[in-house]
Amino acid sequence: MRMSRLVEEIYRTMSYEAVIGLEVHAQLLTNSKIFCGCSAAFGGAPNTHVCPICLGMPGVLPVLNKRAISYTMRMALAVGGRIAEVSQFARKNYFYPDLPKGYQISQYDRAGEPVSIGGAVEIETDDGSHFIRLRRIHVEEEAGKSIHDEPGYISGQSYIDYNRAGVPLIEIVSEPDIETPQQAAAFLTRLRQLVQYIGVCDGNMEEGSMRCDANVSVRKPGDPLGELAEIKNLNSIRAVERAITYEVERQIEAKNNGADIIRETRAWDEATKQTFSTRSKEEASDYRYFPDPDLVSLEIDRNWVEQINAELPELPHIRQARFESQYQLPQATAQTLTETRDRADYFEEVAEIHDDTRTVGNWMLSELLRVQNEQSLDSHELYRRIPAARFASLLQKMKEEEISGKIAKDVLDKMAISGDDPGTIIEAEGLRQISDSGAIESIVKEAIAANPSEAEAYCAGKTKLIGFFVGQVMKATKGQANPKLVNELLRKHLT
Ligand code: ADP
Ligand code: MG
Numbered sequence: 001m002r003m004s005r006l007v008e009e010i011y012r013t014m015s016y017e018a019v020i021g022l023e024v025h026a027q028l029l030t031n032s033k034i035f036c037g038c039s040a041a042f043g044g045a046p047n048t049h050v051c052p053i054c055l056g057m058p059g060v061l062p063v064l065n066k067r068a069i070s071y072t073m074r075m076a077l078a079v080g081g082r083i084a085e086v087s088q089f090a091r092k093n094y095f096y097p098d099l100p101k102g103y104q105i106s107q108y109d110r111a112g113e114p115v116s117i118g119g120a121v122e123i124e125t126d127d128g129s130h131f132i133r134l135r136r137i138h139v140e141e142e143a144g145k146s147i148h149d150e151p152g153y154i155s156g157q158s159y160i161d162y163n164r165a166g167v168p169l170i171e172i173v174s175e176p177d178i179e180t181p182q183q184a185a186a187f188l189t190r191l192r193q194l195v196q197y198i199g200v201c202d203g204n205m206e207e208g209s210m211r212c213d214a215n216v217s218v219r220k221p222g223d224p225l226g227e228l229a230e231i232k233n234l235n236s237i238r239a240v241e242r243a244i245t246y247e248v249e250r251q252i253e254a255k256n257n258g259a260d261i262i263r264e265t266r267a268w269d270e271a272t273k274q275t276f277s278t279r280s281k282e283e284a285s286d287y288r289y290f291p292d293p294d295l296v297s298l299e300i301d302r303n304w305v306e307q308i309n310a311e312l313p314e315l316p317h318i319r320q321a322r323f324e325s326q327y328q329l330p331q332a333t334a335q336t337l338t339e340t341r342d343r344a345d346y347f348e349e350v351a352e353i354h355d356d357t358r359t360v361g362n363w364m365l366s367e368l369l370r371v372q373n374e375q376s377l378d379s380h381e382l383y384r385r386i387p388a389a390r391f392a393s394l395l396q397k398m399k400e401e402e403i404s405g406k407i408a409k410d411v412l413d414k415m416a417i418s419g420d421d422p423g424t425i426i427e428a429e430g431l432r433q434i435s436d437s438g439a440i441e442s443i444v445k446e447a448i449a450a451n452p453s454e455a456e457a458y459c460a461g462k463t464k465l466i467g468f469f470v471g472q473v474m475k476a477t478k479g480q481a482n483p484k485l486v487n488e489l490l491r492k493h494l495t
């Protein structure tokens, strides 16, 4: 059937929409590798965390690391996935120097179930909140690392480090529910927050313990899905956003020029800010997946699932809602406070001691973050130098007017440098607020006497000059006079 002219015209000018699905790899924080006892720690001298199993020697047998599976189950439960009763490992065959066996042990839908099926995560972007469904979370082993032309190595030669080979990974595969580069960035940010909260991955994208492949296609609204390009190995959230933005534009331009999008693998070049083709995308059949005969199928006991569910910590969005109601915090404050688990824990420790929870939240997000940035401390070090009880004690001293808010900020700076408690700093530096009205009164009188023309102007109606006199008294007392008293006494004497 032919479309009417009008419909044809509308269709022609209709803009394209992007369809995006992410495959996110996260290295699990186990002590040992997934199929052998070698250390899974990051780094180490090349080829020191290796054994015949992870080097793929003939005749060896893999033994599955139980903790790798329990961590995968934690993630599954955190995103509402269904945990398979029976899960299966499969061989994904391909040849590459970083893959010593010639195959990667992974999982594949059509060769038995992956550990987790389905689930979803919620994200917030400027255009609202969205549910991104997950296809699956499967477990696999990490490959080794090829080294070409790096400092310390002979140029023109290739090296291989197998320390990473066999480190456990989960791959979190989304449905193509993502519509914009910003949503993709928010999705990845959310997953990174989740894996860190539940302690299964450090989320460190610089060290490669988390990275992602982005599948991108474009279509006109209502059309079937377009052919996709897969951008491999994006290793920062910013790169994900930029690479997808570029790729969507490239595909729209190609289509507008009448070209076809071909299914291919592309890479992101940070220098030119472009994606470029690396190879035509392999189909699943290229990998000749089949169940790994060296590994028995994995039966996951429901009691084990229950146990892991019971041990799961409170998840960030639930904790955020609780912070809003329990501590009377605005949504934005609760969201920032629960962004990381250590920050949320710290807040709750302080709030346990100091009941003005709004002040605790505000001071954490303004002053504590300021000190952290100014002194370039990571949060672990910040919280070590300023333990929750001491932060609470500082806020308490401010509330009881032992020190002013301004002095409290200075004391906080010093706490972060020396690690001392606020009481010690206040005593040692004589910072205690002057609340002795006799002492302040004489300084007030001096300030008035020293500035007769301002005093006259004040009395004639320029009452804004009160600020000038407060400033004079504060200067004379190094900021330590109780501001409320200063104001009262100035008004009394400026007549
Ligand atoms: P598999 O690798 O499981 O065989 P696909 O290669 O079809 O499946 O899907 C891998 C990823 O690509 C998934 O994250 C999925 O959401 C995404 N995806 C699938 N089709 C498209 C498409 N047309 N456009 C963008 N992303 C897609
Ligand atoms: Mg794939």
Ligand code: ZN
Pocket: 033, 036, 037, 038, 049, 050, 051, 052, 053, 054, 055, 166
């Ligand atoms: Zn090993």
